[in-house]
Amino acid sequence: xxxxxxxxxxxxxxxxxxxxxxxxxxxxxxxxxxxxxxxxxxxxxxxxxxxxxxxxxxxxxxxxxxxxxxxxxxxxxxxxxxxxxxxxxxxxxxxxxxxxxxxxxxxxxxxxxxxxxxxxx
Amino acid sequence: xxxxxxxxxxxxxxxxxxxxxxxxxxxxxxxxxxxxxxxxxxxxxxxxxxxxxxxxxxxxxxxxxxxxxxxxxxxxxxxxxxxxxxxxxxxxxxxxxxxxxxxxxxxxxxxxxxxxxxxxxxxxxxxxxxxxxxxxxxxxxxxxxxxxxxxxxxxxxxxxxxx
Numbered sequence: 304x305x306x307x308x309x310x311x312x313x314x315x316x317x318x319x320x321x322x323x324x325x326x327x328x329x330x331x332x333x334x335x336x337x338x339x340x341x342x343x344x345x346x347x348x349x350x351x352x353x354x355x356x357x358x359x360x361x362x363x364x365x366x367x368x369x370x371x372x373x374x375x376x377x378x379x380x381x382x383x384x385x386x387x388x389x390x391x392x393x394x395x396x397x398x399x400x401x402x403x404x405x406x407x408x409x410x411x412x413x414x415x416x417x418x419x420x421x422x423x424x
Numbered sequence: 425x426x427x428x429x430x431x432x433x434x435x436x437x438x439x440x441x442x443x444x445x446x447x448x449x450x451x452x453x454x455x456x457x458x459x460x461x462x463x464x465x466x467x468x469x470x471x472x473x474x475x476x477x478x479x480x481x482x483x484x485x486x487x488x489x490x491x492x493x494x495x496x497x498x499x500x501x502x503x504x505x506x507x508x509x510x511x512x513x514x515x516x517x518x519x520x521x522x523x524x525x526x527x528x529x530x531x532x533x534x535x536x537x538x539x540x541x542x543x544x545x546x547x548x549x550x551x552x553x554x555x556x557x558x559x560x561x562x563x564x565x566x567x568x569x570x571x572x573x574x575x576x577x578x579x580x581x582x583x584x585x586x587x
Contacts, residue, residue, distance in 0.1 A: 306465055309469040309472065312473045312476065316473075316475055319476050319480050320479055323482055326483060326487060331490070333490060333493045333494040334490065334493035336497055337497040337500065340497065340500050340501070340504075341500070344582060348583065351579045351582070354575070355575075355576055355579060358576070361568065362568055362569055365518070365521050365565045365568050365569075366565060368525050368565075369525070369561055372525055372529060372558065373562075376531075376557070379532055379547075379554065382546045391529075391532070405518055405522065408514075408518070409515055409518075412511045412512075412514065412515055415511060416511050419504040419507055419508040419511075419582075422500065422501060422504040423501050423505045423508070424501065
């Protein structure tokens with residue numbers, strides 16, 4: 304084991320100490336950002352679950368809307384005015400519920416999108 | 425007849441012996457010193473290497489941990505973006521469905537007006553634009569379902585990503 308090896312070992316030690324210090328002080332940014340992002344996603348967990356159920360409700364109302372409009376057009380094609388009027392009335396009764404649900408979903412979705420956009424940076 | 429060394433030659437021999445002895449002692453001292461110095465260097469080198477090893481290990485662990493955090497953060501950010509896009513697509517699809525539904529109702533109302541004004545028979549009035557409007561409404565309603573399915577998947581992935 305020569306004096307040169309000793310110098311190499313000392314240089315390696317100094318380099319390891321310096322690198323470790325640099326890593327500790329400068330490169331923990333991603334870990335901190337990850338923790339903040341995970342907390343943010345966890346915080347909107349309830350909203351995300353609500354969006355799923357709100358979306359399912361809208362899908363159901365859309366199906367009902369399609370069914371009533373189709374029934375109205377088919378009744379019109381068949382010349383059945385009573386059935387036509389009944390279908391139109393049924394659709395009208397769904398309208399306010401559909402509008403309210405959609406507006407609620409829009410607001411919740413936009414809030415969540417805003418949070419997600421902040422995470423994306 | 426015996427030879428008697430001269431006193432001068434005898435002194436010279438003694439001096440030479442003395443020089444040889446001193447040289448030997450000095451050489452021995454230098455050798456011992458070198459061996460001692462070598463042992464000190466060896467011990468010191470081993471000590472330095474022993475101190476460097478845990479630092480190297482800590483550094484490797486720290487770098488690995490940082491890379492892991494970087495990878496998870498990237499996945500989380502990517503999934504956040506995907507989810508935001510999927511949710512925006514749901515809103516667009518829902519709005520398109522509302523527009524298509526309103527258009528279909530307008531078409532039906534126009535058909536009724538045409539019939540009431542005696543411009544055409546009821547079946548022809550509905551047939552003209554009703555089929556297209558219903559077809560469009562059906563496609564838009566299916567698009568809402570697809571968008572909701574995609575958004576649901578994106579939400580699930582978001583909630584499990586980064587973990």
